[in-house]
Amino acid sequence: MSQAASKPVPVPDEVSAPFFNGAREGRLMLQHCPSCNGWSFPVRERCPHCFAAGLQWRPASGRGTLYTFAIMHQVMNPGFAGAVPYNVSQIDLEEGVRMISNVVGVGNDALKIGMKLEAVFEDLDGNVSVPKFRPVAG
Amino acid sequence: MVNQPRGAIVGLGVTPMGKIYGRRSVDFAAEAIALALDDAGLTKADVDGLLINANIPQDMDPRTQMALGFENLTLINVMNGYGSTAGAMMQYACMAIREGLAKTVVLVYADAPLTPSRGAGASYSGPHRFPLGGMAGLKAHYGDFGANLGYAMAAQRHMHLYGTTEDHLGIIAVGQRKWAQMSPWAQMKAPMTMEDHHNSRWIAQPLRLFDCCLVSNGAVAVVVTSPERARDLKQQPVYVRGYGTCSPGDNLNTARHPAVETGAKRSGEIAFRMAGITLGDIGSCQLYDCYTYTVLVTLEDYGFCKKGEGGPFVADGKLGPGGSLPTNTGGGQLSGYYMWAFTPLSEAVVQARGQGGERQVPRNDHILVSGNGGILNFHSTLILSRHASS
Secondary structure: HHHHHHHOOOOOOOOOOHHHHHHHHOOOOEEOOOOOEEEEEEOOOOOOOOOOOOOEEEEEEEEEEEEEEEOOOOOHHHHOOOOOOOOEEEEEEOOOEEEEEEEOOHHHHHHOOOOOEEEEEEEEEOEEEEEEEEEOOO | OOOOOOOEEEEEEEEOOEOOOOOHHHHHHHHHHHHHHHHHHOOHOOOOOOEEEOOOOOOOOHHHHHOOOOOOOOEEEEOOEEEEEHHHHHHHHHHHHHHHOOEEEEEEEEEEEOOOOHHHHHHHOOOOOOOEEHHHHHHEEEEEEEOHHHHHHHHHHHHHHHOOHHHHHHHHHHHHHHHHHOOOOOOOOOOOOOHHHHHHOEEEEEEEEEHHHOOEEEEEEEEEEEOOOOOOOOOOEEEEEEEEEEEOOOOOOOOOOOOOOOHHHHHHEEEEHHOOOOOHHEEEEEOOEEEHHHHHHHHHHHHHOOOOOOOHHHHOOOOOOOOOOOOOOOOOOHHHHOOEEHHHHHHHHHHHOOOEEEEEEEEOOOOEEEEEEOOOOEEEEEEOOOOOOO
């Protein structure tokens, strides 16, 4: 889609490389803390729960529920001129982190707080993929 | 000691607000400070402390002192807790004065984001602010730009949990517009009905244009000194009777409910205990109102009603003129002017002094002032009074 291609494409850096490498392979990678078993997002040096060092990237379930969302009508970046109105959503993942993303595969009118979602991965330019979320069938 | 005033506000300066072009932030700051000193009956030579509120363009830095021509200051800093900063600046000023580090402290906020060629939203938080590197680039790809979306998501969650409606948000905007019509400083004076509110365009659904604050060029300054010294100055002193701040934490932690539980609760408890008063003593609220929703959730967290009942609480129009809890009586940030927490602070000083004219509230003994920054991340509370003690 030409519209999607004109949206900003993230530029992975050293600290976010595991996240984006995982997304290329269809996996949602999050940081996990071996000390307290807590998860975190987006990227941290130390665990936000117990403040231990040594966070490790692990594949997460990719499953969650819609915590809240809003429908954006303003064009704050030219890449979104053809995308408005679009949703920006907060998804509570089973691992206990709240991610910001877009819900796809369903109209904005059908979004319901609490609906079950799963991660899907969108290839942006052949090099970078990003997770989005779609309703779980059934 | 409980009930001792922490400090006193003795001067207030507010520049013309809004689409005033061709002046820098520091130019507005100079005018506001001159107005505030004149209001206090003081001069530049009396000032030994300068606290500068950071702003989004970051053009109010410590060198503001030299741009203004102040010399030999014994207290200077730029402070930033986003929209909560004014409350923290007041804390710091009062503590420094009580410690003897300074006698006369100027607090200032200035900003000049509006230009003739760009809309208000683009001026304030255009795409230039959003980087593409690393995880930040992810937000940009999702289209998560600016504060509008964050507050819209918070309001959506509140609506889902408690049945809060567009009418509940609208009555706040309509009431504040009525107040604005009585304020000489307010930018928006055209009448607004509930229908006008509901017909205003979506910004980030469920928030409409009239749920969102203005963008302003201008500056506000206040002068703070000790309660003892305040008694000998030109104006009725406005005593700082209580203050508190609270920053609850990360909005992306699922153990938290940042959309509906803000730092107003904890910071309010601290400030009320310090002031030795209760909610019933408050005659008027000046609440940070970046969005209508912010007013609603702040009232809940201060305890004016139970959690979730903010909508029904405001539905009778009690915040507007003639209501039982006159709130944001200068029009607030929605219809007055957007100077971060210097908007509610400035109106609180006017009301506590009894200088509100047509919009003067009947009970002005104690005024509650809130600041809020980030996406409901940072909160400050001030309790101001015309009385040194209760």
